[in-house]
Amino acid sequence: MLKRGIEFILTMAFTALSYFLFDFFYKSNLSRIGDVIPPYAPAAAGIVLGIIFFFVVAHIISDEIIKRMENIETRLVKMSLKDLMASIFGIILGLAIANLIGMAISGYGVIGTSITVLLNIIFGFLGLRVARRKKDEIGGIGSLMDGVKENVRLKGGSVSGRPKILDTSVIIDGRILDILKTGFIEGKIIIPNFVLEELRHIADSADSLKRNRGRRGLDILNEIQKQTAVNVEIVDFSTKEQLEVDSKLLKMAEKIDAFVVTNDFNLNKVAEFQGVRVLNINELSNAIKPVVLPGEDMQVTVIKAGKEYGQGIAYLNDGTMIVVEGGNKFIGEQINVIVTSVLQTAAGRMIFTKKKD
Template sequence: MFKKILRVLLTVIGLTAGFFSGLALTKIEFIKNLGYLNNTLYFVLFLIFTTILLGLIFFLVSPWINKAIIRLMEQIEKYTQKLTATEVVFGAIGAILALIISYFVFSPLNRIPAVGPYLFVLVNITAGFIGADIAVKKRDDVMGLLGGLKKPSSSKEKKGKGNKGDVKVLDTSVIIDGRIFDICQTGFVEGVLIIPNFVLDELRHISDSSDALKRNRGRRGLDILNKIQKELSIEVKIWEGDFPEIAEVDSKLLKLAQTIGGKVVTNDYNLNKVAEFQGVPVLNINELANAIKPVVLPGEEMTIQIIKDGKESNQGIGYLDDGTMIVVEGGRKFIGEIIDVVVTSVLQTAAGRMIFAKQKDAFQRS
């Protein structure tokens, strides 16, 4: 139906253009001098001819014009579907401001004979597109600036609010990990949790993976988010923006945290280091887990089961309930047994805490 209406409309445009083109031709001095159109009948027939000719041309080429218009509309629709409401508003504001500035700056172009008005329209259209594009790309910076211009609260208000205004941006890895739910449940995390839309897209992509392990990890992450939203009283917000000029999700996270003045919650070691380099505050779940592990001092005794052999000869490996690795010298011969050991030293590494120990009887003999 739409194609038929568009074809009729193009045909009418062609007929109209043909009629006015015929009138314009009759006013040309050369055609006047020929004398054929001085006769009223010939004049009318000429106008009918030009009208039908251009109408027929527009009618014949209308299918190609229809396809081009429909294709253009589909592309515009796909593009606008990707835009959030905030991006549409900022784009409209940017285009309006750009058009206002362009009108006052380039209005002298209208004085150029013949091509001036067309050039002025072209410049205005270009300025509108550029203004909208800049406004959409810089919307987060503008929102951050407006947020920073808010009137500061008094010291009493700050004292009453505490850290409730802190914003935490969740990384994909920490969502999949799942411990963030337990931490929030204890009440140690305050403020607003921000879930960026590009993190949700990454989780959905992982959930649709052909690899079973990745698929399960992605679905676990989505389940954790649903539990946080439904079972916890902490405020959760979905950030629907994006940074199209940035390709990597980790870089987008850091940019978002810088823009809104928030902290990144992660357990990714590499992201942690990059964030420190860029001056972005980070809350690392692994560091928190290591920090709350019981302090073990040299000379303390404990009972563990030797699970496997270590890297060095005669070493045996065991684990505490919290996952801390214990390397027992001379423990290889006790694999599968439960023995008493004495701590000799504790080593803190980037991967966690390692405890070195000796079998109790061997320690006493030494």
């Protein structure tokens, strides 16, 4: 439909231009051409050339125009909202300056009009370039205004921030609910429709383990929606191509300039490669674990025997494993130990201790 519309407009413009050219030569009566050609000849020639243009050339030009429009659309979609707003502001400012100057020379006929059009092109382009280079300063003005609004915000009002899109895995995990209750995460919480559909599909699975995980995720989601301090919104998002849930998640985050909240290691790596910001719950959990130094005293309860001979295993409240040298003799007992070393692994942190004399 768009292609046909462009072809029609191009054909009408070409037909009108052809008619005006033929009519100009006809009325100028070069070599007394008007004596042998009837008055309707310019219009007939314009229509004939327009028909030829429509069937031979118009579709080629329209395809190129549509291709250019798609390229521009792709570039605009990839731009952040900050860049887009800065570009629009720069273009509007440049056009305003150009037209103010053009008002002074608008009375000079065709020459004045041509200069005004040229000024619009030049100042529009300059405004775009300057605004793109000064976008951080423009954003700084916006941040200052946000700060002023924050000072007069009513008690209990919402706090602004970049949107956070929740992944399926982080909803099932459940720790995001406790984090939201603490108020450390600001901004709108977005639940994509395809994530909700995946949760429903897991909850209907024939596998009992998957079914329980899906139902837990739906329960967590209901609890998140009940949090009055957090703005939760379910958003419909779809793409032309058939993509997996993780790919849709990253594409949505890139389009609306949002963070992805997850605990999926693979999704985290792919997001880093595509330049999408990720908030990983596991990384947060490791970051807030208490720091333990060699030589410190601890009181632990030995739970079971370790893999190596004589070792006992205990755990902190956050799940950190403690290996007690010679602790297999004190299983079920609470003992005082001294930290000998701390080992950080990909799976987490391990603390090695020995019984205090």
